[in-house]
Amino acid sequence: NQSTVxxxxxxxxxxxxxxxxxRAAFAALFDFFAPRLKGFAIRSGAKGGQVEDIVQDVMLTxxxxxxxxxPQRAQVSAWIYQIARNRQIDVMRKENKPVPExxxxxxxxxxxxxxxxxxxxxAEHLKKAIxxxxxxxxxxxxQAYLGELSHQDIRELTGLPLGTIKSRxxxxxxxxxxxxxxxx
Amino acid sequence: xxxxxxHIPESLLQAYATGSLVHPFALVVAAHISLCxxxxxxxxxxxxxxxxxxxxLPDEPVSDDLKVRxxxxxxxxxxxxxxxxxxxxxxxxxxxxxxxxAPRWRRVGMGVRQSILSAGQDGxxxxxxIPPGQAVPDHSHNGLELTLVLQGSFxxxxxxYGVGDLEVANQDLEHTPIADxxxxxxxxxxxxxxxRFKGLVPRILQPVFxx
Ligand SMILES: [Zn+2]
Ligand SMILES: [Zn+2]
Numbered sequence: 001n002q003s004t005v006x007x008x009x010x011x012x013x014x015x016x017x018x019x020x021x022x023r024a025a026f027a028a029l030f031d032f033f034a035p036r037l038k039g040f041a042i043r044s045g046a047k048g049g050q051v052e053d054i055v056q057d058v059m060l061t062x063x064x065x066x067x068x069x070x071p072q073r074a075q076v077s078a079w080i081y082q083i084a085r086n087r088q089i090d091v092m093r094k095e096n097k098p099v100p101e102x103x104x105x106x107x108x109x110x111x112x113x114x115x116x117x118x119x120x121x122x123a124e125h126l127k128k129a130i131x132x133x134x135x136x137x138x139x140x141x142x143q144a145y146l147g148e149l150s151h152q153d154i155r156e157l158t159g160l161p162l163g164t165i166k167s168r169x170x171x172x173x174x175x176x177x178x179x180x181x182x183x184x
Numbered sequence: 185x186x187x188x189x190x191h192i193p194e195s196l197l198q199a200y201a202t203g204s205l206v207h208p209f210a211l212v213v214a215a216h217i218s219l220c221x222x223x224x225x226x227x228x229x230x231x232x233x234x235x236x237x238x239x240x241l242p243d244e245p246v247s248d249d250l251k252v253r254x255x256x257x258x259x260x261x262x263x264x265x266x267x268x269x270x271x272x273x274x275x276x277x278x279x280x281x282x283x284x285x286a287p288r289w290r291r292v293g294m295g296v297r298q299s300i301l302s303a304g305q306d307g308x309x310x311x312x313x314i315p316p317g318q319a320v321p322d323h324s325h326n327g328l329e330l331t332l333v334l335q336g337s338f339x340x341x342x343x344x345y346g347v348g349d350l351e352v353a354n355q356d357l358e359h360t361p362i363a364d365x366x367x368x369x370x371x372x373x374x375x376x377x378x379x380r381f382k383g384l385v386p387r388i389l390q391p392v393f394x395x
Pocket of ligand 2: 325329353
Protein backbone atom coordinates (compact mmCIF):
# COMPACT_ATOMS: atom_id res chain seq x y z
CA ASN A 1 0.00 0.00 0.00
CA GLN A 2 1.36 3.36 -1.09
CA SER A 3 0.69 5.31 2.11
CA THR A 4 2.68 2.94 4.32
CA VAL A 5 5.71 2.61 2.06
CA UNK A 6 8.50 5.17 1.92
CA UNK A 7 9.44 6.04 -1.64
CA UNK A 8 12.42 8.20 -2.54
CA UNK A 9 12.01 11.97 -2.26
CA UNK A 10 11.95 12.40 -6.04
CA UNK A 11 9.29 9.73 -6.55
CA UNK A 12 7.18 11.25 -3.78
CA UNK A 13 7.45 14.72 -5.33
CA UNK A 14 6.63 13.48 -8.81
CA UNK A 15 3.60 11.51 -7.58
CA UNK A 16 2.37 14.69 -5.85
CA UNK A 17 2.71 16.52 -9.16
CA UNK A 18 0.97 13.73 -11.04
CA UNK A 19 -1.85 12.97 -8.64
CA UNK A 20 -2.42 16.31 -6.85
CA UNK A 21 -1.00 18.86 -9.35
CA UNK A 22 1.18 20.04 -6.46
CA ARG A 23 3.08 23.22 -7.47
CA ALA A 24 5.42 23.22 -4.49
CA ALA A 25 6.48 19.68 -5.38
CA PHE A 26 7.02 20.79 -8.96
CA ALA A 27 9.13 23.75 -7.78
CA ALA A 28 11.28 21.36 -5.73
CA LEU A 29 11.82 19.15 -8.78
CA PHE A 30 12.73 22.27 -10.76
CA ASP A 31 15.36 23.25 -8.16
CA PHE A 32 17.07 19.88 -8.54
CA PHE A 33 16.68 19.16 -12.24
CA ALA A 34 16.75 22.54 -14.02
CA PRO A 35 20.46 23.26 -13.37
CA ARG A 36 21.36 19.72 -14.43
CA LEU A 37 19.18 19.89 -17.53
CA LYS A 38 20.97 23.11 -18.40
CA GLY A 39 24.34 21.36 -18.18
CA PHE A 40 22.93 18.49 -20.26
CA ALA A 41 21.68 20.89 -22.96
CA ILE A 42 25.05 22.64 -23.16
CA ARG A 43 26.98 19.37 -23.38
CA SER A 44 24.61 18.20 -26.13
CA GLY A 45 25.50 21.24 -28.24
CA ALA A 46 22.67 23.69 -27.57
CA LYS A 47 23.69 27.34 -27.91
CA GLY A 48 22.62 30.69 -26.47
CA GLY A 49 18.92 31.10 -25.87
CA GLN A 50 18.30 27.51 -27.02
CA VAL A 51 19.75 26.22 -23.75
CA GLU A 52 17.18 27.60 -21.33
CA ASP A 53 14.42 27.15 -23.91
CA ILE A 54 15.15 23.43 -23.76
CA VAL A 55 15.16 23.47 -19.94
CA GLN A 56 11.82 25.27 -19.99
CA ASP A 57 10.26 22.89 -22.54
CA VAL A 58 11.42 19.85 -20.60
CA MET A 59 10.13 21.12 -17.25
CA LEU A 60 6.78 22.13 -18.77
CA THR A 61 6.51 18.66 -20.32
CA UNK A 62 7.16 17.15 -16.88
CA UNK A 63 4.13 19.11 -15.63
CA UNK A 64 1.87 18.56 -18.62
CA UNK A 65 2.62 14.89 -19.22
CA UNK A 66 2.86 13.95 -15.55
CA UNK A 67 0.07 11.39 -16.06
CA UNK A 68 2.53 9.36 -18.16
CA UNK A 69 4.98 9.08 -15.27
CA UNK A 70 4.93 5.46 -14.11
CA PRO A 71 7.24 4.72 -11.17
CA GLN A 72 6.67 1.00 -11.75
CA ARG A 73 8.69 1.28 -14.92
CA ALA A 74 11.02 4.25 -14.56
CA GLN A 75 12.61 6.41 -11.93
CA VAL A 76 11.97 10.15 -12.09
CA SER A 77 15.45 10.91 -13.46
CA ALA A 78 15.10 8.20 -16.13
CA TRP A 79 11.75 9.58 -17.22
CA ILE A 80 13.07 13.15 -17.35
CA TYR A 81 16.21 12.00 -19.19
CA GLN A 82 14.02 10.54 -21.94
CA ILE A 83 11.97 13.73 -22.24
CA ALA A 84 15.13 15.84 -22.41
CA ARG A 85 16.78 13.62 -25.02
CA ASN A 86 13.72 13.71 -27.27
CA ARG A 87 13.35 17.46 -26.88
CA GLN A 88 16.97 18.08 -27.76
CA ILE A 89 16.66 16.04 -30.94
CA ASP A 90 13.50 17.92 -31.91
CA VAL A 91 15.24 21.27 -31.37
CA MET A 92 18.75 20.56 -32.67
CA ARG A 93 17.88 18.38 -35.68
CA LYS A 94 14.52 19.97 -36.35
CA GLU A 95 12.90 16.55 -36.63
CA ASN A 96 10.62 14.56 -34.36
CA LYS A 97 12.27 11.60 -32.75
CA PRO A 98 10.02 8.58 -33.37
CA VAL A 99 8.82 7.25 -30.01
CA PRO A 100 7.22 3.90 -29.15
CA GLU A 101 3.52 3.63 -28.39
CA UNK A 102 2.60 4.36 -24.79
CA UNK A 103 1.64 1.31 -22.78
CA UNK A 104 -2.08 1.23 -22.09
CA UNK A 105 -3.15 0.45 -18.55
CA UNK A 106 -6.43 -0.53 -17.07
CA UNK A 107 -7.46 2.32 -14.77
CA UNK A 108 -8.36 0.10 -11.84
CA UNK A 109 -4.89 -1.43 -11.63
CA UNK A 110 -3.46 -0.66 -8.19
CA UNK A 111 0.15 0.52 -8.32
CA UNK A 112 2.53 -2.09 -7.01
CA UNK A 113 4.63 -0.52 -4.25
CA UNK A 114 7.09 -3.42 -4.31
CA UNK A 115 7.68 -2.91 -8.00
CA UNK A 116 8.22 0.84 -7.50
CA UNK A 117 10.77 0.19 -4.75
CA UNK A 118 12.53 -2.39 -6.92
CA UNK A 119 12.90 0.14 -9.76
CA UNK A 120 14.27 2.73 -7.30
CA UNK A 121 16.70 0.21 -5.86
CA UNK A 122 18.02 -0.83 -9.26
CA ALA A 123 18.52 2.81 -10.24
CA GLU A 124 20.47 3.30 -7.01
CA HIS A 125 22.69 0.27 -7.80
CA LEU A 126 23.28 1.62 -11.28
CA LYS A 127 24.27 5.06 -9.98
CA LYS A 128 26.76 3.46 -7.61
CA ALA A 129 28.16 1.25 -10.38
CA ILE A 130 28.69 4.29 -12.60
CA UNK A 131 30.33 6.31 -9.82
CA UNK A 132 32.81 3.47 -9.18
CA UNK A 133 34.00 3.31 -12.79
CA UNK A 134 37.50 4.31 -13.81
CA UNK A 135 37.53 7.95 -14.96
CA UNK A 136 38.04 7.10 -18.66
CA UNK A 137 35.20 4.58 -18.63
CA UNK A 138 32.95 6.98 -16.83
CA UNK A 139 33.74 9.75 -19.29
CA UNK A 140 32.85 7.39 -22.14
CA UNK A 141 29.49 6.52 -20.62
CA UNK A 142 28.76 10.18 -19.96
CA GLN A 143 29.57 11.05 -23.55
CA ALA A 144 27.29 8.28 -24.82
CA TYR A 145 24.28 9.27 -22.72
CA LEU A 146 24.75 13.00 -23.25
CA GLY A 147 24.59 12.42 -27.00
CA GLU A 148 28.23 13.21 -27.71
CA LEU A 149 28.94 9.90 -29.45
CA SER A 150 27.77 8.84 -32.90
CA HIS A 151 26.08 5.54 -33.59
CA GLN A 152 29.38 4.29 -35.04
CA ASP A 153 31.24 5.25 -31.84
CA ILE A 154 28.66 3.41 -29.79
CA ARG A 155 29.02 0.27 -31.91
CA GLU A 156 32.64 0.19 -30.82
CA LEU A 157 31.86 0.63 -27.13
CA THR A 158 32.05 -2.55 -25.16
CA GLY A 159 31.87 -3.65 -21.57
CA LEU A 160 29.30 -1.18 -20.32
CA PRO A 161 28.42 -2.47 -16.85
CA LEU A 162 24.70 -2.39 -17.44
CA GLY A 163 23.99 -6.09 -17.64
CA THR A 164 22.75 -6.53 -14.09
CA ILE A 165 20.33 -3.66 -14.00
CA LYS A 166 18.98 -4.59 -17.38
CA SER A 167 18.20 -8.16 -16.46
CA ARG A 168 16.56 -7.02 -13.22
CA UNK A 169 14.45 -4.34 -14.86
CA UNK A 170 13.49 -6.91 -17.44
CA UNK A 171 12.32 -9.30 -14.72
CA UNK A 172 10.38 -6.47 -13.11
CA UNK A 173 8.68 -5.61 -16.35
CA UNK A 174 7.86 -9.23 -17.01
CA UNK A 175 6.13 -9.34 -13.62
CA UNK A 176 4.35 -6.10 -14.37
CA UNK A 177 3.14 -7.45 -17.68
CA UNK A 178 1.40 -10.35 -15.99
CA UNK A 179 -0.33 -8.01 -13.58
CA UNK A 180 -1.58 -5.72 -16.26
CA UNK A 181 -4.67 -6.40 -18.23
CA UNK A 182 -5.44 -4.62 -21.44
CA UNK A 183 -1.91 -4.52 -22.79
CA UNK A 184 -2.02 -5.41 -26.41
CA UNK B 185 1.56 -10.06 -28.20
CA UNK B 186 3.53 -11.77 -30.97
CA UNK B 187 6.21 -14.32 -30.19
CA UNK B 188 9.34 -12.39 -31.11
CA UNK B 189 12.67 -14.14 -31.68
CA UNK B 190 14.83 -11.48 -33.35
CA HIS B 191 15.40 -8.35 -31.28
CA ILE B 192 17.22 -5.01 -31.41
CA PRO B 193 20.99 -5.48 -30.97
CA GLU B 194 22.36 -3.83 -27.85
CA SER B 195 24.42 -1.14 -29.62
CA LEU B 196 21.42 -0.07 -31.71
CA LEU B 197 19.15 0.12 -28.67
CA GLN B 198 21.69 2.25 -26.86
CA ALA B 199 22.16 4.49 -29.89
CA TYR B 200 18.37 4.93 -30.04
CA ALA B 201 18.09 5.71 -26.31
CA THR B 202 20.89 8.26 -26.44
CA GLY B 203 19.55 9.90 -29.59
CA SER B 204 22.48 9.13 -31.89
CA LEU B 205 20.49 7.01 -34.34
CA VAL B 206 19.41 8.62 -37.62
CA HIS B 207 15.69 9.01 -38.23
CA PRO B 208 15.04 6.01 -40.56
CA PHE B 209 16.53 3.54 -38.08
CA ALA B 210 14.99 5.29 -35.08
CA LEU B 211 11.56 4.77 -36.66
CA VAL B 212 12.14 1.02 -37.04
CA VAL B 213 13.44 0.75 -33.46
CA ALA B 214 10.43 2.68 -32.08
CA ALA B 215 8.09 0.44 -34.08
CA HIS B 216 9.75 -2.75 -32.76
CA ILE B 217 9.61 -1.51 -29.14
CA SER B 218 5.90 -0.82 -29.63
CA LEU B 219 5.51 -4.57 -30.27
CA CYS B 220 8.16 -5.97 -27.90
CA UNK B 221 8.11 -5.93 -24.09
CA UNK B 222 11.65 -7.23 -23.86
CA UNK B 223 13.20 -4.40 -25.86
CA UNK B 224 10.95 -1.88 -24.06
CA UNK B 225 12.50 -3.06 -20.81
CA UNK B 226 15.94 -2.71 -22.37
CA UNK B 227 15.12 0.87 -23.34
CA UNK B 228 13.96 1.62 -19.78
CA UNK B 229 17.31 0.34 -18.55
CA UNK B 230 19.17 2.71 -20.86
CA UNK B 231 16.94 5.56 -19.69
CA UNK B 232 17.83 4.62 -16.11
CA UNK B 233 21.51 4.95 -17.00
CA UNK B 234 20.82 8.28 -18.70
CA UNK B 235 18.93 9.42 -15.61
CA UNK B 236 21.83 8.46 -13.37
CA UNK B 237 24.21 10.49 -15.57
CA UNK B 238 21.78 13.42 -15.56
CA UNK B 239 21.60 13.38 -11.76
CA UNK B 240 25.38 13.31 -11.47
CA LEU B 241 25.97 16.37 -13.69
CA PRO B 242 27.33 19.48 -11.98
CA ASP B 243 24.84 22.33 -11.45
CA GLU B 244 24.74 24.94 -14.18
CA PRO B 245 23.08 27.96 -12.55
CA VAL B 246 19.90 29.01 -14.39
CA SER B 247 18.63 32.58 -14.91
CA ASP B 248 17.02 34.14 -11.86
CA ASP B 249 13.62 34.44 -13.48
CA LEU B 250 13.45 31.05 -15.21
CA LYS B 251 11.57 29.36 -12.39
CA VAL B 252 8.97 32.13 -12.12
CA ARG B 253 8.51 32.15 -15.88
CA UNK B 254 7.87 28.42 -15.91
CA UNK B 255 5.58 28.44 -12.87
CA UNK B 256 3.56 31.21 -14.55
CA UNK B 257 2.97 28.99 -17.57
CA UNK B 258 1.71 25.91 -15.75
CA UNK B 259 -1.94 26.76 -16.35
CA UNK B 260 -1.48 28.30 -19.79
CA UNK B 261 -3.21 26.47 -22.65
CA UNK B 262 -0.84 24.58 -24.93
CA UNK B 263 -1.04 22.71 -28.19
CA UNK B 264 -0.93 18.97 -27.69
CA UNK B 265 0.93 17.00 -30.33
CA UNK B 266 -1.42 14.46 -31.94
CA UNK B 267 -0.96 10.89 -30.73
CA UNK B 268 -1.14 8.27 -33.47
CA UNK B 269 -2.59 4.95 -32.36
CA UNK B 270 -1.80 1.60 -33.89
CA UNK B 271 -3.99 0.87 -36.92
CA UNK B 272 -4.26 -2.66 -38.26
CA UNK B 273 -0.73 -4.04 -38.60
CA UNK B 274 0.88 -0.59 -38.39
CA UNK B 275 2.32 0.43 -34.98
CA UNK B 276 1.84 3.99 -33.70
CA UNK B 277 5.22 5.34 -34.90
CA UNK B 278 4.49 4.07 -38.44
CA UNK B 279 1.03 5.67 -38.34
CA UNK B 280 2.73 8.90 -37.30
CA UNK B 281 5.08 8.68 -40.28
CA UNK B 282 2.00 8.07 -42.47
CA UNK B 283 0.32 11.06 -40.77
CA UNK B 284 -2.61 8.81 -39.94
CA UNK B 285 -3.38 7.88 -43.56
CA ALA B 286 -3.24 4.46 -45.25
CA PRO B 287 0.04 3.65 -47.10
CA ARG B 288 0.14 4.76 -50.76
CA TRP B 289 1.49 1.68 -52.47
CA ARG B 290 3.53 1.87 -55.67
CA ARG B 291 4.39 -1.17 -57.77
CA VAL B 292 8.07 -2.06 -58.05
CA GLY B 293 7.55 -5.20 -60.18
CA MET B 294 6.88 -8.92 -59.58
CA GLY B 295 3.88 -8.03 -57.43
CA VAL B 296 6.10 -6.28 -54.89
CA ARG B 297 4.85 -2.87 -53.75
CA GLN B 298 6.42 -0.16 -51.65
CA SER B 299 5.41 3.01 -49.85
CA ILE B 300 8.30 5.34 -49.07
CA LEU B 301 7.90 7.03 -45.68
CA SER B 302 11.00 9.20 -45.91
CA ALA B 303 14.14 9.40 -48.01
CA GLY B 304 17.01 11.79 -47.56
CA GLN B 305 20.66 12.20 -46.66
CA ASP B 306 20.29 10.07 -43.54
CA GLY B 307 18.90 7.15 -45.51
CA UNK B 308 15.41 5.98 -46.24
CA UNK B 309 12.59 4.06 -44.65
CA UNK B 310 9.72 2.39 -46.49
CA UNK B 311 6.94 -0.14 -46.22
CA UNK B 312 7.29 -3.20 -48.47
CA UNK B 313 4.43 -5.45 -49.56
CA ILE B 314 5.62 -8.84 -50.81
CA PRO B 315 3.17 -11.49 -52.11
CA PRO B 316 3.61 -15.04 -50.74
CA GLY B 317 6.47 -16.89 -52.43
CA GLN B 318 7.86 -13.70 -53.95
CA ALA B 319 11.46 -12.59 -53.40
CA VAL B 320 12.83 -9.15 -52.74
CA PRO B 321 15.49 -8.94 -55.50
CA ASP B 322 18.92 -10.28 -54.63
CA HIS B 323 20.91 -7.39 -53.24
CA SER B 324 23.75 -6.28 -51.01
CA HIS B 325 24.00 -3.23 -48.78
CA ASN B 326 26.35 -0.25 -48.62
CA GLY B 327 25.55 0.18 -44.97
CA LEU B 328 23.04 -1.02 -42.44
CA GLU B 329 19.59 -2.38 -43.29
CA LEU B 330 16.85 -2.96 -40.69
CA THR B 331 13.73 -4.90 -41.62
CA LEU B 332 10.78 -5.28 -39.24
CA VAL B 333 7.98 -7.70 -40.13
CA LEU B 334 4.48 -6.27 -39.59
CA GLN B 335 2.40 -8.98 -41.31
CA GLY B 336 3.12 -12.51 -42.57
CA SER B 337 6.72 -13.68 -42.57
CA PHE B 338 9.80 -14.03 -44.76
CA UNK B 339 12.82 -16.29 -44.82
CA UNK B 340 16.33 -15.79 -46.10
CA UNK B 341 19.80 -17.29 -45.72
CA UNK B 342 19.89 -16.24 -42.05
CA UNK B 343 16.53 -17.62 -40.86
CA UNK B 344 12.81 -17.02 -40.64
CA TYR B 345 11.28 -13.71 -39.55
CA GLY B 346 7.68 -13.42 -38.35
CA VAL B 347 5.57 -10.54 -37.03
CA GLY B 348 7.63 -8.33 -34.69
CA ASP B 349 10.95 -9.87 -35.71
CA LEU B 350 13.74 -7.51 -36.72
CA GLU B 351 16.44 -8.49 -39.22
CA VAL B 352 19.72 -6.57 -39.05
CA ALA B 353 21.80 -6.80 -42.23
CA ASN B 354 25.09 -5.04 -42.96
CA GLN B 355 27.33 -4.78 -45.98
CA ASP B 356 28.72 -8.28 -45.39
CA LEU B 357 25.36 -9.92 -46.02
CA GLU B 358 24.00 -10.72 -49.45
CA HIS B 359 20.58 -12.17 -49.03
CA THR B 360 17.35 -12.91 -50.85
CA PRO B 361 14.39 -12.53 -48.51
CA ILE B 362 11.40 -14.57 -49.77
CA ALA B 363 7.89 -14.09 -48.39
CA ASP B 364 6.56 -17.32 -46.88
CA UNK B 365 3.28 -18.93 -47.89
CA UNK B 366 0.17 -17.46 -46.27
CA UNK B 367 -0.65 -13.77 -45.89
CA UNK B 368 1.36 -11.28 -47.96
CA UNK B 369 4.42 -10.09 -46.06
CA UNK B 370 4.39 -6.43 -45.02
CA UNK B 371 7.71 -5.07 -43.70
CA UNK B 372 9.10 -1.77 -42.49
CA UNK B 373 12.60 -1.45 -43.97
CA UNK B 374 15.27 1.21 -43.37
CA UNK B 375 18.68 1.66 -44.95
CA UNK B 376 21.34 4.31 -44.51
CA UNK B 377 22.46 3.88 -48.12
CA UNK B 378 20.63 2.95 -51.31
CA UNK B 379 20.29 -0.79 -51.80
CA ARG B 380 22.42 -2.18 -54.62
CA PHE B 381 20.63 -4.81 -56.62
CA LYS B 382 22.63 -7.40 -58.51
CA GLY B 383 20.34 -7.97 -61.47
CA LEU B 384 20.62 -5.55 -64.38
CA VAL B 385 16.98 -4.62 -64.57
CA PRO B 386 16.54 -3.73 -60.93
CA ARG B 387 19.68 -1.59 -61.11
CA ILE B 388 18.21 0.38 -64.00
CA LEU B 389 14.99 0.75 -62.07
CA GLN B 390 16.72 1.84 -58.90
CA PRO B 391 16.74 5.60 -59.54
CA VAL B 392 13.15 5.40 -60.70
CA PHE B 393 11.90 3.66 -57.59
CA UNK B 394 14.41 5.14 -55.18
CA UNK B 395 15.19 1.70 -53.73
ZN1 LIG C 1 12.59 -6.96 -29.00
ZN1 LIG D 1 18.82 -6.60 -47.55
